[in-house]
Amino acid sequence: MKKNKNILPALFGVAALLIFIILLENISAIIPGLPQVFQPTSPLFTVLKKAAVYSLVAVSMNLLNGFTGLFSLGQAGFMLLGAYTYAILTVPASQKDQVYYLFGGCAFKFSIVDLFQSFLGSSGAGGAAAMVLGCLLSIILAGCMAGFFAYLIGFPVLRLKSDYLAIATLGFAEILRAIFQWQKLGPITNGANMIKGFPTFSSFNITDANGNVLVRLSTFVPFFITSLCIVLIVLLIRSSYGRAFQSIRDDEVASEAMGIGLFKHKMLSFVISSFFAGVGGALFAMYVANAQAKAFTSTMTYEILLIVVIGGIGSVSGSVLATFLYVACSEWWLRFLDSEMFIGSFKVPLLRNGFRMVVFSIVIMVIVLFFSRGIMGNREIDFGRLLGKKRNVETGKKKVG
Amino acid sequence: MSGKAKENEIALHLENITMQFGGVVSVNNLTLDVPMHKIIALIGPNGAGKTTAFNCITGVYKPTNGLIEFMGKPMVRNHPSGKDAKTYKGENADKYASDEVLSPTPDEITKLGIARTFQNIRLWKSMTVFENVLTAKHMRAKQNVFSAVFRGNLAEENRMREETMELLKEQGLDAYKDELAVSLPYGLQRRLEIARALATNPTLLLLDEPAAGMNPQETLELADFVREIRKKYGLTVFLIEHHMDLVMNISDYIYVIDFGSEIAQGVPEAVQKNQKVIEAYLGVAEEE
Numbered sequence: 001m002k003k004n005k006n007i008l009p010a011l012f013g014v015a016a017l018l019i020f021i022i023l024l025e026n027i028s029a030i031i032p033g034l035p036q037v038f039q040p041t042s043p044l045f046t047v048l049k050k051a052a053v054y055s056l057v058a059v060s061m062n063l064l065n066g067f068t069g070l071f072s073l074g075q076a077g078f079m080l081l082g083a084y085t086y087a088i089l090t091v092p093a094s095q096k097d098q099v100y101y102l103f104g105g106c107a108f109k110f111s112i113v114d115l116f117q118s119f120l121g122s123s124g125a126g127g128a129a130a131m132v133l134g135c136l137l138s139i140i141l142a143g144c145m146a147g148f149f150a151y152l153i154g155f156p157v158l159r160l161k162s163d164y165l166a167i168a169t170l171g172f173a174e175i176l177r178a179i180f181q182w183q184k185l186g187p188i189t190n191g192a193n194m195i196k197g198f199p200t201f202s203s204f205n206i207t208d209a210n211g212n213v214l215v216r217l218s219t220f221v222p223f224f225i226t227s228l229c230i231v232l233i234v235l236l237i238r239s240s241y242g243r244a245f246q247s248i249r250d251d252e253v254a255s256e257a258m259g260i261g262l263f264k265h266k267m268l269s270f271v272i273s274s275f276f277a278g279v280g281g282a283l284f285a286m287y288v289a290n291a292q293a294k295a296f297t298s299t300m301t302y303e304i305l306l307i308v309v310i311g312g313i314g315s316v317s318g319s320v321l322a323t324f325l326y327v328a329c330s331e332w333w334l335r336f337l338d339s340e341m342f343i344g345s346f347k348v349p350l351l352r353n354g355f356r357m358v359v360f361s362i363v364i365m366v367i368v369l370f371f372s373r374g375i376m377g378n379r380e381i382d383f384g385r386l387l388g389k390k391r392n393v394e395t396g397k398k399k400v401g
Numbered sequence: 402m403s404g405k406a407k408e409n410e411i412a413l414h415l416e417n418i419t420m421q422f423g424g425v426v427s428v429n430n431l432t433l434d435v436p437m438h439k440i441i442a443l444i445g446p447n448g449a450g451k452t453t454a455f456n457c458i459t460g461v462y463k464p465t466n467g468l469i470e471f472m473g474k475p476m477v478r479n480h481p482s483g484k485d486a487k488t489y490k491g492e493n494a495d496k497y498a499s500d501e502v503l504s505p506t507p508d509e510i511t512k513l514g515i516a517r518t519f520q521n522i523r524l525w526k527s528m529t530v531f532e533n534v535l536t537a538k539h540m541r542a543k544q545n546v547f548s549a550v551f552r553g554n555l556a557e558e559n560r561m562r563e564e565t566m567e568l569l570k571e572q573g574l575d576a577y578k579d580e581l582a583v584s585l586p587y588g589l590q591r592r593l594e595i596a597r598a599l600a601t602n603p604t605l606l607l608l609d610e611p612a613a614g615m616n617p618q619e620t621l622e623l624a625d626f627v628r629e630i631r632k633k634y635g636l637t638v639f640l641i642e643h644h645m646d647l648v649m650n651i652s653d654y655i656y657v658i659d660f661g662s663e664i665a666q667g668v669p670e671a672v673q674k675n676q677k678v679i680e681a682y683l684g685v686a687e688e689e
Contacts, residue, residue, distance in 0.1 A: 232550060239549035240558065243528075243536040250525035257459060257519075259511035259540030259601050268546060314527075378527065 010234070014227045021048070021223045025216040043332045045219050047324075049201060050331060052222035053283040055323035058307045059230050059316050060276035065305075066314040066378070067237055068269040069249030070158070071166045073301050074150075077173025078274040080296035081149055082142035082281025084180060084189060087291035089138040090198040099197050103186035112138050113199065128206075135199050139225065139282045146278025147271045154267045170298060180293035194292035201286050222283055229276050234316055236272065245269050249314075310367055311374050318376030325375075334360060411473065412437045412605050412637040413458070413515075418467035419491035420453050420661075421481075427453040428464070429661040430492050435605070440631060440638040442652040444645075446681060450661040451641040452520060455609055458639075459517050460507040466491055468500075471513055472604070478503040512540060516603035518594040520610045520641075524582040530593055531578040535565045537600035565600065571633070572596040588619045592626065599634060606630075608640035612647045620644055624651045649673065657681070 025045065028038045037044050057075060064070050089112045091099055096106040113134030120130040157168045179185065181192040189195075201218040208214055236242050244265050247255040256262050285291040303326075311322030337356040341348045367374075413435040420428040428450040435441045443451050457464040457477070465485055469477040480497040481489040505513075525533050538561045548554040569575040574593055577585055582593060591611060598606060611627070612620045624647055631638050642648045648655065649669045657665040657672060659681040665672055672678055 235552070236546070236550045239552075240536075240539045240542050240544060240561070241546055241549050243532060244539045246527065247525045247536045247539075250527050251523050253461070254519070254523040254525060256507040257461075257511060257517050257523075258537040258597065259508045260536075261506070261508040272546075 007235075007238075011231070014231065018220065018223055018227060022215075022217070022220050025219045029213075029216070040213075040216060043335075047328050047331050048219050049222050049287050051324045051327040052219075052226045053280060053287050054304065054307065054327055055320045056226040056229050056283065057277055057280035058304050058311065058319040058323050059233055060273045060280060061304050062308050062311070062313065062316060062319045063233055063237065063245075063276070064269055064273035065308060066312075066319075067242065067249060068245040068266065068273075070266060070270065071162050072169040072270070072273075073166045073298070073305065074153075074169030074173045074274070075277050075304050076296040076298060076300040077169070077176045078146040078150060078277035079281030079284055079300070080173070080176055080180060080293060081146045082278030083285035083291040083296070084195070084281075084293075085142040085145040085278070086138050086282035087195040087198050087285050088188065089141060090135060091195060092197065095197040099195055100187065100190055102191065102193060105187070106190075107187040112141075131199055131203065135203075139279055142282035143275040143278040146281065147275035150271045150274030151267065154270050158263060158266045158270060170301070173296070173301065174298065177293050177296055189293070192294070194290040196290040198291075199286070200289045222287065225279070225283060229279055230316065230320065233272075233276065237316065241265070241268065306364060309372075309374055310364070312376035312378060313374065314378035315374070315376035315380055317381040318374055318379075321375055321381075329363070330356075330360060410436050412471070413639060414468075414470040415454070415458070416468040416470070417493045417496060418454065418457055418464050418469065419489075419493075420450070420457055420462060421465045421485070421489065421491060424488060424490070426490055427661050428457065428658075431467075431658065431661070431663060433656050433663070433666070435637060435639045436654075437637050438631070438635065439653040440627065440640070440651050442648045442655045443639070443641050443658065444643075444648055444655060445658040449658045451658065452609060453661075454658075455517065455607055455641060458510075458607065459515065460505055460510040463504045465489065466494060466497065468497055471510075471515065475500075475503060476505065476510065476513065508540070511601055511603075514602070514604040515607065516598035516601045516605070517607040518591070518598055518609055518611060520613060522590050522594055524590060524594060524597070526581075526583050528582055529579050530574055530582050530585065531565060531569065533582045533593060534568055534597050534600045535561060537597045538565060540601055568596055568600055572599075588615060588622075591615070591623070595626075595630070599630065603636065605637045605639060608638065608642075610641055610643060612642060612644040615644075617646070620647050623647065627651055 024038070025040070028034050028040060036042055057079060061072075061075050064072050088106070088108055091106070091111055093109055093111050093114050096109065096111075100106045111134070113131055116130035116134040117127060120126040120133075122130070153169075153172055157165060157172070160168055180189045182189075183191045185191070201221050204217045204221045205213045206215040206217065237245070244255070244260045247258070247260060248262060248265055252262060255265075281296070284295075288295065307322045307326050308319055310326065311318030311320070334356045337351055337359055338353050339351065341351050411434050415431055415433045418428055418431045419426065431450075431454060433441075433443075443454060445451050453462065456462045458469060460477070464477065464479050465481050466479060466489070468475060478497055478500055479502050480500070481491075481494055486494070525536065528536065542557055542561060544554050544557055552558075566575065566578075569578055572592060572595070574589065574596060577589065582590065585593060595606075595608070595611070608627070612623055615623060627638060627640075628651060630636060640648075640652075652669055655667065655669055655672045656663060657675070657678050664677045664681055665675045667675070
C-alpha cells in the first residue's frame with residue numbers, strides 16, 4: 001500500500017537502465033566513427049560486466065553483514081560453489097572429454113543446455129532458446145547449491161557470534177577451495193585445472209549464420225540477472241522478514257523477546273545471501289569464461305567486503321554504487337599508473353607496474369579512516385525523488401540521517 | 402495439584418524455581434502465583450534475584466530446578482543433572498527428576514503470550530517508532546518468506562501496518578511515529594517499549610523496572626498507564642520495581658525476595674508493615 005510508491009519508480013529506473021545498457025552496447029554498430037570508448041573492445045564494457053557481477057555479490061554480502069548483522073566472510077566459497085555448479089552443468093556433453101582430458105572424461109555426462117536442445121532443437125531460434133533456458137536454470141541451480149551448503153554449515157556456524165563467525169566462514173571458504181582442487185575429485189571438478197567451454201556472456205549475442213554479431217547482449221545479460229536479483233533482495237529487505245533481520249542486527253535479545261526466532265531468521269538470511277552469492281559465482285564464471293577454484297581466494301571476499309564498507313553497511317544502493325566505482329578504478333581509471341609515462345623527455349617518477357595498487361590502497365585507507373560510514377551510510381537512493389516526485393510525508397519511509 | 406478451576410485463574414505459576422550460577426544461588430526455591438487480570442509485583446533490594454527470576458520466565462536462562470506453568474500448562478521444567486547435580490545447593494532436587502525437561506527459547510515463550518520489557522531499554526536503534534512496533538508484529542503474521550518477498554499477501558502487511566498505527570494512537574505515540582526510537586525522551590521510550598510488547602498480543606506482560614530513571618510525575622503517569630492497558634487489553638501484569646510509590650500504588654499482591662529467597666508476600670498494606678521487609682528492603686533503601 002505504501003512502500004509500493006517507492007518501489008515503482010525504482011522499477012522504472014531499473015528498466016530504463018537496462019534499455020540504456022542495450023543501446024550503449026550496440027551504439028557503435030548503429031553510429032559508426034564513435035570514439036574508442038564505445039567500441040565493443042573498450043574497457044568500459046569489461047568494467048560494466050565485472051561490476052554487474054560484483055554488485056550482486058556485494059549486495060548479497062550486505063544483506064548478511066549489513067542488514068542481519070552477521071559478520072560472515074564466506075562469500076568467495078559460495079561463489080565458488082555457484083561457479084562450479086554452473087560450469088559442470090552447462091559444458092556441452094560433446095566437449096566434456098576434451099575439457100576433462102586429464103581425467104578421462106567427466107563423471108556427469110549430461111549438460112542442461114543439451115537437455116533443452118534435445119526437445120527445442122539445436123540450431124536457430126530453438127537452439128538459442130535452449131541455451132538461454134539451460135543457462136538460466138543452471139544459474140538458479142548454482143544458487144541453490146550454494147544455498148544448500150549454507151544451510152548445512154549454518155547449523156554449527158550460526159551459533160557463533162561476530163568474529164568467530166567470520167573466522168569459521170572464512171575457513172569454510174578456504175576448505176572448499178582446497179577440496180575443489182583435489183585431484184581425486186578430478187572427474188567432477190577437473191582438479192586444479194579450469195573448466196571451460198560453457199556458455200559465457202558473449203554466447204548471448206545474437207549472431208547471423210556466419211557468426212557476425214547482429215545485436216550485442218553480452219553486457220545486458222549480467223545487468224539483467226543482477227538487477228532481477230537485487231530487486232528481489234530489496235523486496236526481501238523491505239518485507240516483514242527484512243525488518244526482522246534488521247531487528248536482529250540492532251538487538252538480538254530484544255528480537256528474541258519479541259518472538260523473532262534468532263536461529264531461524266539468521267539461517268534464512270544466511271541461505272538467501274549464499275543463494276545470491278552462488279548466482280554471482282555463476283555470473284563470475286561466465287564473465288571470466290572459466291571456472292577455477294584458484295580464483296576464489298579470500299582476497300576476493302575482502303575485495304567485496306571493502307566494496308560493502310565503501311558503499312555503506314546497510315545500504316543496497318551504496319553497495320551498487322561502490323562496486324561500479326571500485327571496479328572502474330581498479331580495472332580502468334587507475335590503469336595509467338601502471339605504465340611508464342613521458343611528458344616530453346621527462347619520465348614521470350614512480351609510475352611503473354604495480355604502482356596502481358599502491359595508490360589504490362591509499363585511497364581506500366583514506367576512505368576507511370575518514371568516511372567510515374561509506375558513501376551512503378545506511379541510506380538509500382530515493383528513486384521517487386530522483387524522478388522529481390515529492391515524497392508523501394505521511395507514508396514515505398523516513399530517512400535515517 | 403492444581404484443579405481445573407485453578408487453571409482458569411492462574412496465568413503464571415512458578416514452583417520451586419532455583420537458579421544457580423556456579424556456586425551462587427541467585428533465585429532459591431521461589432514459588433509464586435500470578436492470577437489472571439491482576440497486577441502482581443516482585444520486589445526486593447538490589448541483587449535479590451528479581452531480574453534473574455524474570456529471565457527464567459522468559460527463557461533467557463534455564464532454571465537449574467523447578468517448574469513454570471503458563472495458563473495451566475507446564476512451560477519450563479528442569480532438574481539439576483550432570484555437573485549441576487553435584488554442585489546443587491538448593492532444595493527439591495529430586496522433585497522434577499522424573500519429568501521431561503522443558504526449556505523453550507525466548508521467542509517460543511513470547512509466542513505463547515508472554516511479552517516483556519527490559520530494565521535498560523532495548524529498543525531497535527536504527528528503526529523508527531513505527532517500525533519498532535511493526536517489527537514486533539512479525540511473529541504473529543500469517544506469511545512465509547516467498548509470500549513476503551513477492552508481495553503475495555499484501556492484505557496481511559496492510560493489516561499489520563493498520564494495527565500498528567492504531568496501537569501507536571492508543572499509546573499517544575502517533576505524533577512521533579517517524580522519529581528514530583532512540584531520539585525519544587526517556588519516558589516515551591519506556592512507553593514505546595511497552596507498546597512494542599503489546600504488539601505481540603500478550604496475555605501476560607512482564608515489566609522489568611518500568612519506572613527506573615523516572616521522576617515522580619512520570620511515575621504517577623506510568624501507574625495510570627499500566628492500569629489503563631491492563632483494563633483495555635485484558636492483561637495480566639507482573640512487574641519488578643524499585644519505586645515503592647509505584648508498587649504500593651498499583652499492585653494487587655506483592656512478593657518480596659531477598660538473597661534469592663522469598664521473605665514475605667501479601668497485599669501492599671501488609672507488606673508495608675512486615676518487619677522482615679522493612680529490615681531487608683526499606684531499611685536499606687533509606688540508608689542509600
